Amino acid sequence: MFNKILIANRGEIALRVICACKELGVKTVAVYSDADRNSLHVRFADEAVCIGPPRSSESYLNIPAVISAAEITNVDAIHPGYGLLSENANFAEVCETSGLKFIGPPPEVIRLMGEKEKARQAMQKAQVPILPGSDGVISSAEEAREWAQTIGYPVIVKASAGGGGRGMRVIRSEDEVEKFFNAAQSEAAAAFGNGNLYMEKFIEQPRHIEFQVVGDNYGKVTSLGERECSIQRRHQKLLEEAPSTRVTDEMRQQIGRKLESCLSEIGYVNAGTVEFLMDEDGSLHFIEMNTRIQVEHPVTEMVTGIDLVKTQILIATGAKISEVIPRIERTGLRGHAMECRINAEHPEKFTPSAGKIKTFHIPGGLGVRVDTAAYAEGVIPPYYDSLIAKLITFGKDREEAISRMKRALEMFIVEGIYTTIPLHRQILEDEEFKAGNIDTKFMERFFARLQEKRAREAAL
Numbered sequence: 435m436f437n438k439i440l441i442a443n444r445g446e447i448a449l450r451v452i453c454a455c456k457e458l459g460v461k462t463v464a465v466y467s468d469a470d471r472n473s474l475h476v477r478f479a480d481e482a483v484c485i486g487p488p489r490s491s492e493s494y495l496n497i498p499a500v501i502s503a504a505e506i507t508n509v510d511a512i513h514p515g516y517g518l519l520s521e522n523a524n525f526a527e528v529c530e531t532s533g534l535k536f537i538g539p540p541p542e543v544i545r546l547m548g549e550k551e552k553a554r555q556a557m558q559k560a561q562v563p564i565l566p567g568s569d570g571v572i573s574s575a576e577e578a579r580e581w582a583q584t585i586g587y588p589v590i591v592k593a594s595a596g597g598g599g600r601g602m603r604v605i606r607s608e609d610e611v612e613k614f615f616n617a618a619q620s621e622a623a624a625a626f627g628n629g630n631l632y633m634e635k636f637i638e639q640p641r642h643i644e645f646q647v648v649g650d651n652y653g654k655v656t657s658l659g660e661r662e663c664s665i666q667r668r669h670q671k672l673l674e675e676a677p678s679t680r681v682t683d684e685m686r687q688q689i690g691r692k693l694e695s696c697l698s699e700i701g702y703v704n705a706g707t708v709e710f711l712m713d714e715d716g717s718l719h720f721i722e723m724n725t726r727i728q729v730e731h732p733v734t735e736m737v738t739g740i741d742l743v744k745t746q747i748l749i750a751t752g753a754k755i756s757e758v759i760p761r762i763e764r765t766g767l768r769g770h771a772m773e774c775r776i777n778a779e780h781p782e783k784f785t786p787s788a789g790k791i792k793t794f795h796i797p798g799g800l801g802v803r804v805d806t807a808a809y810a811e812g813v814i815p816p817y818y819d820s821l822i823a824k825l826i827t828f829g830k831d832r833e834e835a836i837s838r839m840k841r842a843l844e845m846f847i848v849e850g851i852y853t854t855i856p857l858h859r860q861i862l863e864d865e866e867f868k869a870g871n872i873d874t875k876f877m878e879r880f881f882a883r884l885q886e887k888r889a890r891e892a893a894l
């Protein structure tokens with residue numbers, strides 16, 4: 435086992451990794467920016483090192499500063515959390531060459547999955563279903579027009595180095611090809627320093643469903659079922675659940691087995707998430723893979739009983755999956771879990787709301803979990819992402835998870851800043867949500883219904 439781990443992150447995920455380390459008897463080192471001096475990850479770690487000014491680019495993303503902190507504190511390994519340096523293949527490489535274990539996949543696997551059109555080809559080779567699309571990158575608008583003709587409109591061009599919705603354009607007819615191909619290319623080149631694009635058939639109203647996987651260093655990869663993540667706005671997820679109401683046991687097993695053989699072949703190690711779109715017919719199609727622990731990992735933990743962060747650390751020490759995950763937990767899912775992301779934002783304008791928290795009361799009780807690094811009198815700095823807490827509930831079925839979530843949201847008190855708590859309370863009362871009729875356009879329809887309802891009420 436490692437003696438000491440540095441956590442190259444902040445906020446709730448830094449605290450989540452500290453929890454796992456404490457349970458494993460591993461010492462921890464926090465790194466922090468000037469804006470995070472009074473953060474809980476600093477308080478709960480055994481040691482803490484300031485790595486720079488508030489802006490992430492000068493602190494949490496500063497590779498030499500993070501590596502120096504690791505060297506002066508003599509740690510064995512680095513856990514990157516999510517975001518920040520977690521999917522930076524160069525960082526993973528620098529860790530290894532500095533004699534520090536990077537808790538994640540090997541750099542070349544991070545690099546492969548970072549090139550989305552290569553990841554697509556790798557999945558296709560292993561018979562994981564993908565959408566009809568181009569073979570590799572498209573080098574000109576003319577070539578794009580030919581591919582679009584083959585695939586059939588509508589199509590979507592995506593940046594190979596992309597993700598999160600940047601460098602993407604939907605093309606609905608031949609006369610739009612040149613304009614949108616060029617726009618996506620310039621946007622990708624500016625955002626990622628790489629203008630490579632590929633094309634896929636466009637799905638109008640997909641569900642976003644992702645599979646959690648874990649691989650060990652001996653070629654064993656195991657799939658831990660899916661999460662339904664369709665409730666999002668502007669590519670920011672708001673609410674996730676496991677399992678998906680639309681994935682049957684048969685689909686879960688079939689996709690799971692294909693992912694296991696594909697990722698074993700690739701040499702996938704540690705935790706990862708494979709993203710799929712579900713089309714109107716209920717078929718799943720691979721879109722991309724994330725090579726990190728995800729924000730929404732707790733919903734999988736609740737339905738599998740597996741501590742994914744402890745698993746990551748144990749895998750990185752060289753443990754086998756058969757040693758760290760009991761067979762029963764690898765094969766069976768139990769109950770239903772749901773996560774609401776509590777962001778420091780105005781619930782309808784979605785504008786950030788930094789500042790001092792005055793009151794902070796966390797709900798508890800059976801089936802309720804809160805992952806947070808926020809506290810009363812604590813300050814939410816404006817420099818980082820707006821997630822301040824994750825409220826997770828578990829129940830014997832979806833209805834019980836929902837009723838627990840409703841009462842937990844009611845008992846979650848945050849004063850001093852705006853949060854998305856009122857928004858979640860409204861989503862949970864929504865008939866379409868209750869019926870499980872959710873897809874990536876859900877929030878647009880939800881806000882339209884809300885406006886209508888308000889207009890009706892105003893007219894009375």
Ligand code: MV4
Nearest residue numbers: 565590597598599634635636637640642666874
């Ligand atoms: C798509 C799609 C429809 N068809 N690909 C958006 C972010 C990027 N990771 C993939 N995205 C999409 N890819 C095809 N072929 C629709 C989206 C999409 C989306 C996907 C998942 C969750 C939310 C989304 C919101 C808008 C568009």
